[in-house]
Amino acid sequence: MDFKNVFNLIRCFIVEKFKKEFTPLIVIAVVVPILSDFDPIVFVYPFLSILFAARIFKNLQNSQSAIAYMMMPASPAEKTMANFLLVSVIYPLVCALFSLIALGVDVLFFKFFQDYPYTMPQDIGVSLGFFLLLAIFSFASVYYKKHSFWNVCLWGVVMVLFILIYSGLFCYIFADNNIFSADLSMLNEPINHFFDSYPIVSSVVQLLLICFFWGMTYLRLKETEV
Amino acid sequence: MKKKTNIILFSILGVLFLLYNVYLAIFVHKYNQLPQIENTPTIWEEESVPESDCFQQDSLNENVNSISLKF
Numbered sequence: 551m552d553f554k555n556v557f558n559l560i561r562c563f564i565v566e567k568f569k570k571e572f573t574p575l576i577v578i579a580v581v582v583p584i585l586s587d588f589d590p591i592v593f594v595y596p597f598l599s600i601l602f603a604a605r606i607f608k609n610l611q612n613s614q615s616a617i618a619y620m621m622m623p624a625s626p627a628e629k630t631m632a633n634f635l636l637v638s639v640i641y642p643l644v645c646a647l648f649s650l651i652a653l654g655v656d657v658l659f660f661k662f663f664q665d666y667p668y669t670m671p672q673d674i675g676v677s678l679g680f681f682l683l684l685a686i687f688s689f690a691s692v693y694y695k696k697h698s699f700w701n702v703c704l705w706g707v708v709m710v711l712f713i714l715i716y717s718g719l720f721c722y723i724f725a726d727n728n729i730f731s732a733d734l735s736m737l738n739e740p741i742n743h744f745f746d747s748y749p750i751v752s753s754v755v756q757l758l759l760i761c762f763f764w765g766m767t768y769l770r771l772k773e774t775e776v
Numbered sequence: 777m778k779k780k781t782n783i784i785l786f787s788i789l790g791v792l793f794l795l796y797n798v799y800l801a802i803f804v805h806k807y808n809q810l811p812q813i814e815n816t817p818t819i820w821e822e823e824s825v826p827e828s829d830c831f832q833q834d835s836l837n838e839n840v841n842s843i844s845l846k847f
Contacts, residue, residue, distance in 0.1 A: 693781070717800055724804045737803060770781045 555624045559632035576648050595645045603637045603687040604699035616776045630768040637684050678756040685763035692770045
């Protein structure tokens with residue numbers, strides 16, 4: 551992997567995406583906190599980053615732009631690395647920067663005499679779970695190509711419903727007492743207790759999942775045909 | 777063409793589903809070993825409240841009459 555190539559790709563993606571992707575989202579990141587009382591760091595910035603991740607492989611949507619994308623003089627690994635840096639580092643930083651600027655403007659000109667209503671930057675939800683979400687949405691964008699955001703949401707709803715119905719039926723059939731309606735929440739307790747007692751295990755699992763989804767993104771990009 | 781990512785994804789999902797079944801089986805087995813309360817009476821089957829504790833309109837009327845008589 552040539553890091554000069556990766557750097558050039560990032561520059562190319564930023565120039566290409568700036569008008570359509572960065573500008574509207576930066577405008578939202580600036581305007582929403584000024585017009586409303588939403589905390590930009592908690593509400594706006596993670597949501598925008600996830601939306602951006604869900605559209606990162608937008609070029610693969612139609613065959614013409616997909617051919618141009620595939621013909622770029624870089625290997626799939628370099629493209630994946632460039633997209634990883636864009637999604638996980640550059641875009642959240644840009645969003646956080648503009649959110650902070652908006653917050654400063656908001657406090658200086660509109661809420662100067664009021665109490666400071668926002669969480670401080672050290673409370674930014676930069677956690678492994680957030681990066682896991684970004685990895686999942688990036689993988690979905692190369693997997694589905696179109697409507698990846700809604701596909702992931704749909705998959706989430708289907709999985710939750712399936713797990714609820716399946717585990718409910720399992721307990722209803724095999725448990726001596728009927729715990730179908732009353733104690734289904736007990737199912738999570740051992741897992742939650744385990745992860746609460748060993749937080750390092752939870753972090754390691756999340757890190758592994760992040761690596762897994764970015765690896766799958768690389769594999770999927772490698773086998774994509776136009 | 778069968779894509780490698782599909783095979784990896786669905787095999788992992790299958791393994792996770794099997795593991796979840798094992799987890800459920802252990803959970804249900806442990807739940808069945810807990811001491812169970814059999815034939816727990818529902819709220820309607822519980823012992824009825826003795827009549828003496830109930831509010832009775834007749835006794836109230838009698839009391840009211842007695843008070844009025846005292847007047």
